[in-house]
Amino acid sequence: MTQTKDPVPDEAASSGDPIASEPAFHQTETRMAIMGHPLHAMTVAFPVALTFCAFGADLFYWWSGEERWAWAALWASGTAFLFGLLAGITGTAELLMVPGIRIRAASWTHFVIAVLLLSLLGLNWGRRLQGYETAVLPWGLLISGFAVLVVIATGWHGGKLVFDYRLGTSKGN
Numbered sequence: 530m531t532q533t534k535d536p537v538p539d540e541a542a543s544s545g546d547p548i549a550s551e552p553a554f555h556q557t558e559t560r561m562a563i564m565g566h567p568l569h570a571m572t573v574a575f576p577v578a579l580t581f582c583a584f585g586a587d588l589f590y591w592w593s594g595e596e597r598w599a600w601a602a603l604w605a606s607g608t609a610f611l612f613g614l615l616a617g618i619t620g621t622a623e624l625l626m627v628p629g630i631r632i633r634a635a636s637w638t639h640f641v642i643a644v645l646l647l648s649l650l651g652l653n654w655g656r657r658l659q660g661y662e663t664a665v666l667p668w669g670l671l672i673s674g675f676a677v678l679v680v681i682a683t684g685w686h687g688g689k690l691v692f693d694y695r696l697g698t699s700k701g702n
């Protein structure tokens with residue numbers, strides 16, 4: 530079932546919601562885009578996939594004890610963090626530049642969950658730089674597992690912004 534959260538202008542004006550009545554509320558077109566294709570959507574796939582890869586490599590290390598899985602987890606956690614920063618930069622630029630995105634509480638909720646994720650990804654990688662094999666059990670594995678839960682929440686919530694509120698979907702200027 531399709532659910533529309535964004536009231537049309539007349540409904541917004543009559544609802545009495547001061548935020549929904551703002552003219553900027555409906556200016557939600559992406560500005561961080563290449564030929565109308567949003568950069569944030571292009572960059573988020575990498576940290577999502579690499580967060581899962583780090584957890585998978587940790588599980589294989591736990592199961593096999595083979596050093597190569599700890600090495601793989603070092604790389605997966607590091608690239609998850611660096612691509613996560615890139616996604617954070619494109620998302621934050623979009624948030625600050627687009628009035629209809631900036632004015633919605635849901636956008637800031639996504640920002641807070643994403644910053645928690647980036648903190649976890651940085652912690653996960655930083656610990657491994659001081660000894661990639663000893664860092665895995667138990668804390669590396671636990672942090673990777675928690676990061677998977679938080680990346681699911683971040684991606685799911687980001688999807689809500691696009692599919693429920695239609696943020697950043699139309700071609701920009």
Ligand code: HEM
Nearest residue numbers: 569570573576617620621624640643684687688690696697
């Ligand atoms: C840290 C600051 C971040 C901000 C301010 C932010 C902001 C946004 C905004 C405004 C959207 C709506 C679409 C758009 O305007 O481009 C969005 C969508 C999304 N975000 Fe973020 N984001 C951030 C970080 C992240 C991170 C780190 C991830 C995942 C690792 C992520 C995952 C997503 C996903 C999956 C979508 C839906 C994309 C689509 O389906 O097209 N975001 N985000």
